[in-house]
Amino acid sequence: MGRSPCCEKVGLKKGPWTPEEDQKLLAYIEEHGHGSWRALPAKAGLQRCGKSCRLRWTNYLRPDIKRGKFTLQEEQSIIQLHALLGNRWSAIATHLSKRTDNEIKNHWNTHLKKRLTKMGIDPVSHKPKNDAILCTKSQSKTVANLSHMAQWESARLEAEARLVKQSRLRCTNSYEKQVQPIVSSTSSYKLSIPVSGAPTRCFDILKAWNNVWGNKHNDVNGGNENEDLESPTSTVSTIGVIESSTSFFEFARGNSSGSCNDGTMGEECDEEWECKTNNQAANSIPGFTGMSSTDNNKEHVPRGYFLETFTDLLLSSSGSSNHHNVQAGGESIIRLEPNEDNNNDYEDNNKNYWNNILNLVNSSLQDPPLF
DNA sequence: AACCCCGACAACCGCGTATTA
DNA sequence: ATAATACGCGGTTGTCGGGGT
Numbered sequence: 001m002g003r004s005p006c007c008e009k010v011g012l013k014k015g016p017w018t019p020e021e022d023q024k025l026l027a028y029i030e031e032h033g034h035g036s037w038r039a040l041p042a043k044a045g046l047q048r049c050g051k052s053c054r055l056r057w058t059n060y061l062r063p064d065i066k067r068g069k070f071t072l073q074e075e076q077s078i079i080q081l082h083a084l085l086g087n088r089w090s091a092i093a094t095h096l097s098k099r100t101d102n103e104i105k106n107h108w109n110t111h112l113k114k115r116l117t118k119m120g121i122d123p124v125s126h127k128p129k130n131d132a133i134l135c136t137k138s139q140s141k142t143v144a145n146l147s148h149m150a151q152w153e154s155a156r157l158e159a160e161a162r163l164v165k166q167s168r169l170r171c172t173n174s175y176e177k178q179v180q181p182i183v184s185s186t187s188s189y190k191l192s193i194p195v196s197g198a199p200t201r202c203f204d205i206l207k208a209w210n211n212v213w214g215n216k217h218n219d220v221n222g223g224n225e226n227e228d229l230e231s232p233t234s235t236v237s238t239i240g241v242i243e244s245s246t247s248f249f250e251f252a253r254g255n256s257s258g259s260c261n262d263g264t265m266g267e268e269c270d271e272e273w274e275c276k277t278n279n280q281a282a283n284s285i286p287g288f289t290g291m292s293s294t295d296n297n298k299e300h301v302p303r304g305y306f307l308e309t310f311t312d313l314l315l316s317s318s319g320s321s322n323h324h325n326v327q328a329g330g331e332s333i334i335r336l337e338p339n340e341d342n343n344n345d346y347e348d349n350n351k352n353y354w355n356n357i358l359n360l361v362n363s364s365l366q367d368p369p370l371f
Numbered sequence: 372a373a374c375c376c377c378g379a380c381a382a383c384c385g386c387g388t389a390t391t392a
Numbered sequence: 393a394t395a396a397t398a399c400g401c402g403g404t405t406g407t408c409g410g411g412g413t
Contacts, residue, residue, distance in 0.1 A: 016381070016407070038398065054399080055382065090401060105402075106380055375413080383405070391397075 013047045017056055021046060025053055026061050059102045066098030070107055078104055079112055083126040 013021075028044035034057065037050035046053060059065075070078075074096055081092045089101035089108075096104060116123040 014383075036398080051384090051399085052382075058400095059381075087402065101401075102381080109403095110379055373413105375411105377409105377411085379408090379410105381405105381407080384403085385401105386403100387399105387401085389397100389399080392395090 011047065012041075012049050012052075014052070017060075021048070022056070022061060025056060029057060029061075055102075059100045062100075064098055065100060067103075070099075070111075074099065075107075075112060078108060079116070079126075082108065082112075082123075086124075 017025075024044050024046055025040075028040065032043070034040055034054070037054045040046075040050055040053050041048050044053070048056075077096055078092060081095055085091050087105075089105040093099055093101040093104050113123040116126070120128055122128070
């Protein structure tokens with residue numbers, strides 16, 4: 001099947017938009033809505049293709065866009081969501097209201113990816129680069145289960161992102177109907193989509209997993225090792241889980257030395273992050289105060305320097321000297337000494353990691369985007 | 372002052388997919 | 393069922409400004 005060009009290429013302007021063009025596009029959409037992007041440029045008097053207009057609108061002119069530096073929370077959200085979703089920028093953007101997928105993608109490529117690399121973390125897999133497979137059976141099982149659930153949850157996140165977008169479209173359509181009832185007389189949305197503001201039932205896998213942890217936490221190793229974790233379903237209760245985990249943001253902001261005063265990650269913060277994480281990469285050099293084993297045994301994420309704890313979560317490692325980085329089979333993960341305490345450390349860290357993602361996404365659902 | 376380099380970000384391109392005729 | 397069309401996404405490129413030499 002051949003593909004026709006999105007628009008006539010001849011005579012169309014390319015490159016940066018001028019303020020005049022912005023004004024034309026803005027004025028037209030405010031008055032008429034965008035309608036068909038293909039037809040918009042002619043109607044708005046723009047020598048641009050519809051695609052270019054759409055991009056300009058969605059990435060720059062849209063009124064609900066937040067611009068400027070990314071906050072610490074936003075950066076952390078991006079990293080965690082990227083760990084779960086990969087390069088699905090659109091899906092990630094739905095959980096960071098007011099940020100566009102393009103902006104997130106750019107920020108990832110220019111900042112976050114480099115930082116993770118400096119930290120010795122593979123920005124693709126979000127795993128330490130020089131680590132190895134767990135050697136004990138229960139640890140391997142845990143990793144397999146986490147991976148399994150991550151796949152499920154990733155699929156759910158994508159589905160949810162689609163719903164959010166459909167909801168946005170619906171809202172936009174309503175807006176367009178208000179500003180110009182004539183155009184939309186033929187458009188109808190037959191989908192029954194949850195309206196923004198109504199919390200979507202989601203992340204049940206995380207929650208189910210959390211429940212499993214809550215129930216089985218103390219006998220993970222002592223329990224039936226042959227008992228595979230069932231693929232969670234969306235019918236699991238969602239109550240009483242979130243409270244068990246402290247917001248990642250809370251401890252991220254808990255130490256003023258870990259973030260800039262305005263909450264942004266400026267260059268100075270970068271420097272400090274790099275410094276700290278180099279320590280991490282150097283594997284617990286003197287002065288490193290990462291997640292202690294004592295902290296790990298707690299139900300909540302420990303307070304402390306953001307990057308130490310965050311990279312600890314990412315690395316699923318402890319500040320103790322009991323863990324080693326081993327490499328095998330191309331896969332890299334932290335290997336803990338095969339004793340029960342460290343198994344618990346490892347599992348607690350994973351739990352905390354997922355708790356954080358759960359908190360993150362739930363918080364985003366409580367404040368759904370309007371568009 | 373001129374040039375070069377590099378980072379940041381806006382914009383484009385090509386492909387996949389949903390929708391429509 | 394199929395083809396045509398439109399839209400959205402992700403990767404990539406282009407442009408611009410600031411800093412260094």
